[in-house]
Amino acid sequence: MKINSRFLGTTAATCVLGLSASPRSSAAVSDEDFNALKNVVQQLQQAHDQDQQQIQKLQQQLGDTQTQVQKTDAAVQAQSSSTIRNALHNFTMVGDAEVQYAKTFGGATDPNGNPHRNGFLLADFAPIFLYRANDNVLFEAGFDMMLNNGSVSGHENSSSTSVGISFAQLDYVMNDYMTFVGGYMLLPLGTYSERAAGMLNKIPDDPLGREFLPGAGAGAQLRGAFAIGDSGQMITYSVYGANGPSSIDNTALAGSLDLGGNVGLLSDGSTGNLHSAPSGGGRIGWFIPWGGAHKDLEIGISGQSGVWDDAGDHYWSAGVLDASLHIGPSFELKGEFINSWFGTTDAGTVHPWAVWAQAGYKLAGLNLDLPVISDVELIGRYDKESNGQGTSTRRYTFGYVYYLTNTLLFEGDYEWLHSNDLNVPANQLIFQLSYGF
Amino acid sequence: MKTIRCFSNIVIRPAGRLILAAALLGGLAATLLAAEPAAAAKKTGPAKKKLTGSELYAINCNRCHQERYPTEFNSAQWQTLITHMRVRANLPAKQAKEILKYLKEEAGG
Numbered sequence: 001m002k003i004n005s006r007f008l009g010t011t012a013a014t015c016v017l018g019l020s021a022s023p024r025s026s027a028a029v030s031d032e033d034f035n036a037l038k039n040v041v042q043q044l045q046q047a048h049d050q051d052q053q054q055i056q057k058l059q060q061q062l063g064d065t066q067t068q069v070q071k072t073d074a075a076v077q078a079q080s081s082s083t084i085r086n087a088l089h090n091f092t093m094v095g096d097a098e099v100q101y102a103k104t105f106g107g108a109t110d111p112n113g114n115p116h117r118n119g120f121l122l123a124d125f126a127p128i129f130l131y132r133a134n135d136n137v138l139f140e141a142g143f144d145m146m147l148n149n150g151s152v153s154g155h156e157n158s159s160s161t162s163v164g165i166s167f168a169q170l171d172y173v174m175n176d177y178m179t180f181v182g183g184y185m186l187l188p189l190g191t192y193s194e195r196a197a198g199m200l201n202k203i204p205d206d207p208l209g210r211e212f213l214p215g216a217g218a219g220a221q222l223r224g225a226f227a228i229g230d231s232g233q234m235i236t237y238s239v240y241g242a243n244g245p246s247s248i249d250n251t252a253l254a255g256s257l258d259l260g261g262n263v264g265l266l267s268d269g270s271t272g273n274l275h276s277a278p279s280g281g282g283r284i285g286w287f288i289p290w291g292g293a294h295k296d297l298e299i300g301i302s303g304q305s306g307v308w309d310d311a312g313d314h315y316w317s318a319g320v321l322d323a324s325l326h327i328g329p330s331f332e333l334k335g336e337f338i339n340s341w342f343g344t345t346d347a348g349t350v351h352p353w354a355v356w357a358q359a360g361y362k363l364a365g366l367n368l369d370l371p372v373i374s375d376v377e378l379i380g381r382y383d384k385e386s387n388g389q390g391t392s393t394r395r396y397t398f399g400y401v402y403y404l405t406n407t408l409l410f411e412g413d414y415e416w417l418h419s420n421d422l423n424v425p426a427n428q429l430i431f432q433l434s435y436g437f
Numbered sequence: 438m439k440t441i442r443c444f445s446n447i448v449i450r451p452a453g454r455l456i457l458a459a460a461l462l463g464g465l466a467a468t469l470l471a472a473e474p475a476a477a478a479k480k481t482g483p484a485k486k487k488l489t490g491s492e493l494y495a496i497n498c499n500r501c502h503q504e505r506y507p508t509e510f511n512s513a514q515w516q517t518l519i520t521h522m523r524v525r526a527n528l529p530a531k532q533a534k535e536i537l538k539y540l541k542e543e544a545g546g
Contacts, residue, residue, distance in 0.1 A: 092518060294496075
């Protein structure tokens with residue numbers, strides 16, 4: 001204890017001496033140095049005050065800017081949520097073009113009694129104009145400009161050039177499940193009419209039986225799809241009202257049915273169509289993929305019905321079953337079963353019908369690794385039709401598609417025709433160069 | 438006793454038919470049972486992943502036409518084309534959006 005007391009006493013004494021010595025050390029700073037230091041401190045203080053003022057000023061400006069941005073955002077949001085949206089008017093053109101050559105065989109003659117000839121049958125340019133106003137509004141119009149040259153010599157009046165509208169429709173995407181379509185629409189009777197561009201058809205000629213159905217019609221349509229799960233499976237639907245088939249001369253004779261002449265200016269100067277009421281129709285389809293891409297099945301059923309004569313006494317109706325199957329990237333099988341019925345005053349109820357089935361196999365599936373062979377797809381089709389008035393035709397087609405590129409196709413087919421219509425040639429060889437753009 | 442003559446020289450009696458039918462059914466059942474574990478294994482396998490835009494593109498577009506390369510059109514053109522194809526091919530909205538996203542990314546401009 002004594003030792004600790006002495007130690008504490010010694011320490012305290014040292015501190016006292018230290019404190020008493022320090023004034024002497026500070027006394028060594030001159031007044032001049034002190035004032036200079038004081039000035040420096042004052043200048044620093046002033047600079048600090050100025051910085052503080054600048055910071056406050058900048059904070060004020062930042063606040064004003066943020067307020068302005070919020071106001072602008074609110075205005076933009078209000079504008080985008082309003083029913084009227086700005087249109088951007090994006091324009092894109094797609095379509096296809098074809099050149100076709102045909103050689104006919106057999107003793108059949110054309111409707112004028114002349115033998116069928118060989119040569120370049122047609123040159124076709126079919127652009128589709130797409131105008132997109134915004135994400136929900138699209139106007140699309142498809143044209144078909146065709147030089148159809150039925151005579152090689154050029155000395156007969158059988159060649160023609162035509163310009164026509166295939167479709168011209170306004171699409172309004174109402175929500176995720178429904179789109180409104182209005183105008184001159186491709187009709188979803190089966191799937192062929194909506195997938196009939198030259199580059200999509202692997203055979204130049206349309207299947208038999210498609211002439212029993214209207215390809216397009218003026219009217220309005222609701223269509224859409226519902227996805228089932230996450231596998232890509234879906235249910236699709238289309239419901240429409242269209243002018244429908246009409247009579248070419250107001251009568252209900254079997255030969256007066258006009259599937260395409262359903263709108264326009266009538267001979268008496270009024271507008272409309274030569275029948276009393278529009279037709280209604282629709283299609284429902286089921287698309288089932290399995291195992292990813294290139295393995296899928298699509299089946300559909302569609303129909304249309306409505307009066308076709310001016311008096312409104314006779315109905316024209318149609319029903320179509322369609323199916324399409326892909327097994328791997330190389331094999332495709334598709335077809336349609338077409339039935340139509342129409343009442344007449346001279347032939348009772350006429351029942352045209354047709355069936356067609358088409359299969360294709362891409363030789364790339366053989367894995368031969370041969371550059372030309374691997375770009376070929378072999379195609380075959382069987383189609384048969386009866387017009388319900390005594391004429392029936394069967395046809396067997398076999399051919400190929402050579403893919404020069406993914407959009408440039410060179411097709412060649414041989415058709416064996418069997419018909420009790422003398423105007424139908426016996427057999428045909430057709431080549432077609434088809435380009436999609 | 439009625440008999441069935443197959444392949445011209447093999448005779449099967451009614452009792453034999455029953456045995457043959459039972460054997461066929463047994464074989465079929467065995468085949469199905471043998472296939473069952475594989476099917477069960479598939480069911481308990483990894484959960485199905487959501488299809489990507491490129492997979493949906495291949496599934497939906499290739500069934501009607503050859504695939505178009507994403508670089509054939511720019512982003513704005515793809516936007517228009519997908520709206521067109523959504524209507525024409527009845528594509529579900531979510532699938533159309535996924536396909537468009539893929540095409541825009543690959544188009545690169």
